[in-house]
Amino acid sequence: MGMTVGMVFLLWSMNVFIKAVGLGNSSCSGAAAVCGNVTIPYPFGIEPGCYIDDSFAIDCNNTLGSPKPFLRRLDLEVLDISLEGTLRVNYPMSSWCPMSGTEIAPNVSLASSPFVFSKLRNIFVSIGCDNLAYALSSDVSNSSLRSIYGGCMSVCEKGAIQSNGSSCNGIGCCKTTIASDLDVFTTRIQSTIPFKRTEDCNYASLVDQKWFEENLTNHFEVRKMSLVPVVLNWEINANLSSLVMETNSSHSTCRFANGSSLLGNMSTTFTCTCNSGFEGNPYLVDGCQDIDECANLEVCSFYNLRYPCVNVLGGYYCDPVSDHKSRNKIIIIGISTGFGLLFLFIGGWWSYKLVKKRKNIKRKEKFFKRNGGLLLQQQLSSSEMAVEKTTKLFNSKELEKATVIDEGKLKEFINEVVILSQINHRNVVKLLGCCLEIEVPLLVYEFIPNGTLSQYLYDQNEEFPATWDMRLQIATEVAGALFYLHSAASTPIYHRDIKTTNILLDDKYKAKVADFGPSRSIVVDQTHLTTVVQGTFGYLDPEYFQSSQFTEKSDVYSFGVVLVELLTGEKAISSTRTKECRSLATYLIHSMEENNLFDIIDARVMKDAKQEEIIAVANLAKMCLNLNRKERPIMKEVAKQLEAIQTLQKTPNVQQTYEEVKYVRTEMYEQWDDVSTSTMLGANSGLASSSGSRPLLSF
Incomplete structure (x- = not known):
């Protein structure tokens, strides 16, 4: 409380003192001075008494032919001054020439002045090849006390793309920001290549970012300059606050801030701005003048009607419409416009829907015919x-x-x-x-939820494993479907692309034969089709591939490959097998001939099935894969044989099904009387009986 009262008393005392001594030279009118093409507003000034402090004194130098303003204490040329707390000055560039060893590193100190180098408005730029430049604290005598404020490196590798003026990307030119507002710094430039000798000089400096990026057609123009624009921030020392309080009014606002980053002595600084609705110089008596917003013709204009605008101190308002005719006119115009837009929208929408409907009808007719x-x-x-x-x-x-x-x-x-x-x-x-x-x-x-047989075999999950019962059931169902297509349908149909990816599984894992795109129906007396070879490699009947004649036995061959997939769990074609056994059909026949049938059977099948069941299905698959199509069984016989194997599997008493299986086997032998005895043997010599003759099922 005591400190607050003391501060108020100090400010009141300074205010009374300034009122007593006045604001300076009475000859200073307060109007902004001009030097060359630069306007010098208060608190800066040229004449004695026209600036708030010696730090803001400007010398108008005419020695160079045209007047140019310079900061008296810093001897820096002023380019422009803003009452928003910034001014631009010309600042000397630093340079280093490796060949001559010449180094120019100007060190302009802003310490103990109201100015600092702006962190937000400036960037640190370096121009040159293989160049490392950085800004560091001015205390270079003691290396342990040095602080690097920012730096960058540029290179000029052979074949690198040079900066073209629109970018400064590290190739011949680099840029970076500085760490904070600075009052003094030193620039250092050195080569990234030791003992490099070149005639080209390298340059570095702080520079006004906007000027560097917008006004230069080529960044390398900076090398020809000894001075570049730099932005300084300025604030007024709090010790001079009473000078401004004399001028301060309700039209302007002065805000104090901790100025340690600016002055380095923990004193405070402040800046002033005109309030909203006012413009001018907040540091002068009555410097902030009311803005006449009504001078803008767009103010108080609505729907091409302009209403009276009344300017007030710091703002304006639009005079309410008092004329009833004008008010009614506005209402009528608004309602009419609304209804007009509504009818226009409805009419347009109806027309659009009508045209779209007719277009869709014609489009559907076109697609239907096409x-x-x-x-x-x-x-x-x-x-x-x-x-x-x-x-x-x-x-x-x-x-x-x-x-x-x-x-x-x-x-x-x-x-x-x-x-x-x-x-x-x-x-x-x-x-x-x-x-x-x-x-x-x-x-x-119809929706088939459980995917294809291929997915079921090769992407198995623990919930629904591909057991031997499931595999045998699927094989029996597919055989029955093919028998129906070949014999029982109104017109015989050859599928022509039987494979595991064309066998779907429904919600109960019942098989569904699909994809009848390549299929063909034939007349009853026709025995084959002569077509362009079509199908899937690995399932394709070799005779069909050579003769282009497709018969029902071609589907039998493809089904034989599916049987082998169910037995072995391997794909129809695999690059992991030997070259001569890449085809699964060849792989099975070769394994049976080499007495290695059980080596290729799937582990799940070996666990679940009986050996005689595996041998029976393998023999059936081998007959289906016979290279001579005449020696292959028809699908009716294949289906009956699989049903017999399935019946045998489900019946505990083998003798119960002996007569049925014997009948099936006898019927098959009668229809295949031309088939060699070796085809009807067991899987191989090791699996066959000593007599050399063995049916598909034995009891």
């Missing part, structure tokens, strides 16, 4: 089955998720729709319909 819709309708209508009961033509709005068909496979797309419309089997994926009214046609299938 995607083979007419051809599909013709083929479905000529089919013996009722189109309404088998396949639906969806429109685009009825589909949210569907399978996208490649536009380049349009014929396969139409073929798949026609084929699937003839099929009704629990182990064949059901086609719900198709959509032809969009750019790329869509097929809509």
